[in-house]
Amino acid sequence: xxxxxxxxxxxxxxxxxxxxxxxxxDPKGRWxxxxxxxxxxxxxLTALIDEERRTLVIDRTFVDSEGKRWIVDYKTSGHxxxxxxxxxxxxxxxxxxxxxxxxxxxxxxxxxxxxxFPLLAGWREWxxxxxx
Numbered sequence: 001x002x003x004x005x006x007x008x009x010x011x012x013x014x015x016x017x018x019x020x021x022x023x024x025x026d027p028k029g030r031w032x033x034x035x036x037x038x039x040x041x042x043x044x045l046t047a048l049i050d051e052e053r054r055t056l057v058i059d060r061t062f063v064d065s066e067g068k069r070w071i072v073d074y075k076t077s078g079h080x081x082x083x084x085x086x087x088x089x090x091x092x093x094x095x096x097x098x099x100x101x102x103x104x105x106x107x108x109x110x111x112x113x114x115x116x117f118p119l120l121a122g123w124r125e126w127x128x129x130x131x132x
Contacts, residue, residue: 015119019076022118029118032072036062047105058102069111071102078119091115092124103128 023029039062046055060072073095079087092115099113107130114125 015076019074019118022121023116026118026121028116028121028123032060032114032116036064036070038063045105047101049101049104054101056102056105058106061102061106069103069106070114071099071106071111072114072116073099073102075115075117076119077117084120084122088115088117088120088122088124091117092126096126100128104130 023033039060040058041060043058043061044055045058046053048054058071059074060070062070064070075091075095077091081087095115096113099115103111103113110127110129112125113128114123116123
């Protein structure tokens with residue numbers, strides 16, 4: 001029997017609402033949320049990663065008009081300070097292994113991985129090829 005959903009705090013609700021509003025104002029956000037082929041949101045799957053069974057939840061995955069598989073993780077964190085670009089680069093490195101494990105679980109031969117920070121209008125993407 002699945003556990004009941006946990007209540008969401010009003011501050012989390014406010015953050016989610018602000019992130020959605022910012023996404024809809026941002027061209028990249030509208031593209032990510034817009035209609036795409038084979039799109040899935042909050043895609044839950046179980047995979048064997050490093051000989052360990054793990055349940056993963058991919059925020060968004062889809063295939064674009066050029067046939068590229070995209071795997072995107074949304075981040076609602078903010079950033080205090082001047083160097084937003086350096087922050088985004090650190091976050092890319094911080095979450096690289098996580099997104100690459102998503103690509104491996106999807107058995108996506110080649111994909112584009114992305115981190116989207118709607119509250120910062122921040123975006124990082126990189127190409128990834130799974131090893132055969």
